[in-house]
Amino acid sequence: MKKFITLVAVGIGFLAFASLASAQIASSLHNLSSGGPNGIKGAVDEICVYCHTPHGGKKAIDPAGDWAPLWNRNYDPTTGGAFTVYNSYTVDAARSNPPTGVSKACLSCHDGTLGLNQLINWPGRGSGAAFVPNPDSSNQIGTVPPGVNNMALIGRDLSDDHPVSMNYADALSYGTGGAIGEDTHAAGFRASAGSGNRWTVVNGTVTLPLYGSSQATAKVECGSCHDPHEARSFAAQSGTGGSVMFLRAANTASALCITCHLK
Ligand code: HEC
Ligand code: HEC
Ligand code: HEC
Ligand code: HEC
Structure with missing residues (x-):
């Protein structure tokens, strides 16, 4: 009997985990289904x-x-x-x-x-x-x-x-650095990396995609900063605050911005 209860408990735990795992977009502001939770519906x-x-x-x-x-x-x-x-x-x-x-x-x-x-x-x-x-x-x-x-x-x-829809590789930084103050403008942007059709800008745990088929033409688009399937953006809508706006990385200490901008 004890074994059975344990099994049931494990089963329930698994189900809870499984439903969490599939929550994703369903619990976000991008769930636009007629039966969904949002004010704006299809x-x-x-x-x-x-x-x-x-x-x-x-x-x-x-x-x-x-x-x-x-x-x-x-x-x-x-x-x-x-x-x-x-x-x-x-x-x-x-x-x-x-x-x-x-x-x-x-x-x-x-x-x-x-x-x-x-x-x-x-x-x-x-x-x-x-x-x-x-x-x-x-x-x-x-x-x-x-x-x-x-x-x-x-x-x-x-x-x-x-700005969106510009080649990341074409983004330059003004000047080459100088003695005034701390901001030298020395290097404006972190280099992109990748191969084939997959180019990204990576800083620690933050990886932001660029869109294009070569390093020279890979572009910054809305999807570079936002993941339209990100679940956590539901928080604001449900009144608990802390919306992350479908961002690919929380912008605490401007972590998102400084993935690309070396400021
Ligand atoms: C509000 C619009 C929207 C909805 C709703 C949406 N997607 Fe997407 N999806 C996008 C956009 C925009 C992209 C391209 C951006 C990107 O690469 O992340 C994308 C990319 C994808 C990709 C390829 C890139 C990746 O992230 O793997 C898959 C697979 C995908 N969607 C599956 C789904 C499935 C399955 C659903 C429903 C459960 C869904 N999407 C609902 C907008 C949406
Ligand atoms: C360089 C990064 C970046 C790009 C590119 C970008 N966004 Fe955003 N977006 C953000 C950040 C950061 C926020 C959160 C701002 C806040 O907290 O008020 C945001 C917020 C938003 C919001 C919610 C606005 C609000 O304050 O309620 C919408 C809608 C949005 N973005 C759509 C887009 C669309 C559409 C595009 C492409 C045309 C795009 N974003 C491109 C970074 C970006
Ligand atoms: C099918 C329509 C549709 C598409 C496509 C779509 N969105 Fe949205 N998005 C919505 C709606 C509807 C809302 C909720 C608006 C509201 O609350 O008034 C929303 C909300 C948002 C918000 C605000 C989230 C928050 O927490 O307040 C952001 C950010 C956003 N979208 C970004 C994007 C980006 C970036 C893309 C492309 C990758 C995208 N959306 C594609 C319909 C769409
Ligand atoms: C995916 C990479 C990426 C991310 C993330 C990003 N940016 Fe940018 N940003 C760019 C690029 C590329 C340009 C274009 C720069 C150029 O060509 O001079 C730009 C332009 C700008 C500009 C205008 C510069 C000008 O000369 O007019 C500002 C301001 C800026 N970004 C601020 C931000 C802030 C704030 C964030 C975080 C919310 C952010 N960026 C996140 C890539 C990025």
């Missing part, structure tokens, strides 16, 4: 469908040919107005306009032009209701329902946002 009771489809998604996020994985959003970044990209007197790397790849994937919701339900492959046979433009602004970022994040609308004006 019409389908599935989680991945708002971003991915197993078949028939976009080969590329737009005709220019930037890849995003099995993308299920009916997004054309050329409609809905031009983007304004980041600019300053000191920035060096050229920023693509419109933004590229994964950044466009994020912007297919966060620029506020596309309702959550505008999918390419709706569940079921064929493409279903997919191509019916969804005029319902209650499930579009930008019309902010009560209690919902008013910063989630990144919009089309990216001039107040950290």
Whole structure:
């Protein structure tokens, strides 16, 4: 009997662990399913469908040919107005306009032009209701329902946002260092490392991905700093504070920033 109870206890422990392990995106603000916990919802009771489809998604996020994985959003970044990209007197790397790849994937919701339900492959046979433009602004970022994040609308004006869609290798640092003060500007950026299609910037336990097929063309995109499947961002929404904003690393002591910037 004792053995049986132990087994049951172990079993329950395992189940609890298993459900924790599968929680991930389900307990985050990116669970947009109709049955999900968030204020902003789509019409389908599935989680991945708002971003991915197993078949028939976009080969590329737009005709220019930037890849995003099995993308299920009916997004054309050329409609809905031009983007304004980041600019300053000191920035060096050229920023693509419109933004590229994964950044466009994020912007297919966060620029506020596309309702959550505008999918390419709706569940079921064929493409279903997919191509019916969804005029319902209650499930579009930008019309902010009560209690919902008013910063989630990144919009089309990216001039107040950290630059994206630029070659990391083209980011230079002003000057070569000097005697004034402590900031010598000696070396602005940590070198990227990797091979093939996988380039990263690594500092200790923090690894941030760049997106591109060579070191020279690997880009900083939204996904370099954010992991859209990160579970811990639910904390703010559930009222316990401490949202980590889908960040790939907690930004305590600006650990995220100083992975790339040698400041
Ligand atoms: C809110 C949008 C969104 C949702 C919902 C979403 N994903 Fe993703 N997913 C992305 C984006 C954007 C990328 C590309 C960025 C990157 O490389 O991390 C991605 C990349 C991936 C990748 C390849 C990179 C990796 O992290 O392994 C896999 C696999 C994946 N998603 C699976 C899933 C599954 C399974 C679900 C549902 C449980 C899901 N995603 C839900 C946006 C989403
Ligand atoms: C399918 C639509 C969709 C896509 C694609 C998407 N998001 Fe979101 N995201 C949302 C919604 C909806 C919210 C919740 C907004 C709110 O609370 O008002 C959200 C919230 C967020 C938040 C705030 C989290 C918090 O804790 O407050 C961040 C950060 C974020 N998204 C980043 C990204 C990034 C980066 C990408 C691409 C890698 C991405 N999102 C792709 C729909 C999307
Ligand atoms: C260089 C890193 C970096 C890049 C690139 C980046 N972000 Fe962020 N993002 C952050 C950090 C750090 C925060 C948390 C800010 C805070 O705590 O207020 C954040 C917050 C957010 C938020 C929540 C805003 C809030 O304060 O509630 C959204 C939404 C978001 N990012 C979307 C995006 C999208 C979309 C892109 C690409 C166009 C992007 N981010 C690119 C670092 C980045
Ligand atoms: C994935 C690498 C990466 C991360 C992480 C990152 N940055 Fe950047 N950041 C860059 C690159 C590349 C540029 C473009 C620099 C250039 O070309 O001059 C840039 C540009 C900037 C600029 C504008 C510089 C200018 O000359 O106008 C500021 C400010 C900045 N980052 C601050 C931050 C802060 C704050 C964080 C953390 C929240 C952060 N960055 C995280 C890579 C990164």
